Amino acid sequence: MPTGNRFIFLLVTGVLLAISACTEPFEVETTDFEDILIINASITTETKRHEIFITRSYEEGDDEVQVSGAMVEVLVNNASSIQFEEASPGVYRSTVGFAAETGIDYQLRVTDEKGETFASPQVQLTAPTTIDEITAKRVLNEDGEDGVEIYVDGTSTGDNEGYFRYEYEETYRWESFYKPLQGFRIVSESPPLLEIVYKEKEERVCYVTETSNRILIAETNNLAEDEVVDFPVRFIERRDRRIAHRYSILVKQYAQTSVSHEFYQTLKSFSSSDNLFSQPQPGLIVGNVRHMNDDSVKVVxxxxxxxxxxxRFFFSFQEIFGNDIPFLDDCEFDRYSSLSDPELFQRVQSGQYKYIGEDPPLVYQVAPARCVDCTLFGSNEVPDFWEEQ
Incomplete structure (x- = not known):
């Protein structure tokens, strides 16, 4: 791969990792590596301590560069400011919780660790939107895979530009293949000896939460009504473990400006490797942050x-697929006839194997821990929002 294309790919990767970007377009050079600041700053109507992410472009083989030591503030109507403090390298969190308000001018100002100052223009809150409905339907995707597609309907309730962005957070119930109430406890290491005791923690049913990592954008500016209908946010194959039991998705909808939409549209195009490497000129990245004194200094x-x-929306496997076969785990087990067996002791001590039962009595069955202990993958605490059928 030519050096220039490698740099563009790594720059886009860095932006994707921070999900950020740059009001007038600039063309990214494709010849040599450039040290470019990457800023992801999104303030919403959610009352919280908002976070701003600052990284740098990086060369092939290097780790992502988190920017530490920056000064970050958001100016409010040019009269006051909200300060952000460094919570961890590259992450800057507001010192107070707040929510964006209508009719207020907000402006971002960042001074990086090198003393260079960057700023955005003044921007105001976009008009409110609503999510009207979330639905799930059994479909065959473009690859012919049988699964469930999750759709969202959304409407703008104000004078928006007709651009929407979506994120989601999915939570699903994870059930261990084996569900014993008892487990091994080490009695002695020399000589090796185990005993069977009742478990002190729940390892049978857990809940796993994952967040989206794709750019999901929609537009309605060319439609008669400012609404999104049946926009696909998530496809899950029928035998995916996520939907084997019960599944929940929290869909987040953002009303965006044309500047934000153009940036994410370009970034989405760049994130396709086939598209990226086929273009001799990767194109323009658009955003709204600039160096305060020198327009030649590039910033994304x-x-x-x-x-x-x-x-939020819930469904269970049977609601979508009826009596069809869901995810099936591959969990074999071994048998031992003595609680002092050295091989059994070594396996248990390593944490890689756990007790699942006796069959026949005094013949001890063990299986890989991943088949017995769901806390290796999620939390055994039921989320506050969780609903069963």
């Missing part, structure tokens, strides 16, 4: 103040 940054709404 987008500061947006967006209306935000959420909706």
């Amino acid at each position: 940054g987008l500061f947006e103040v967006v209306s935000f709404t959420t909706n």
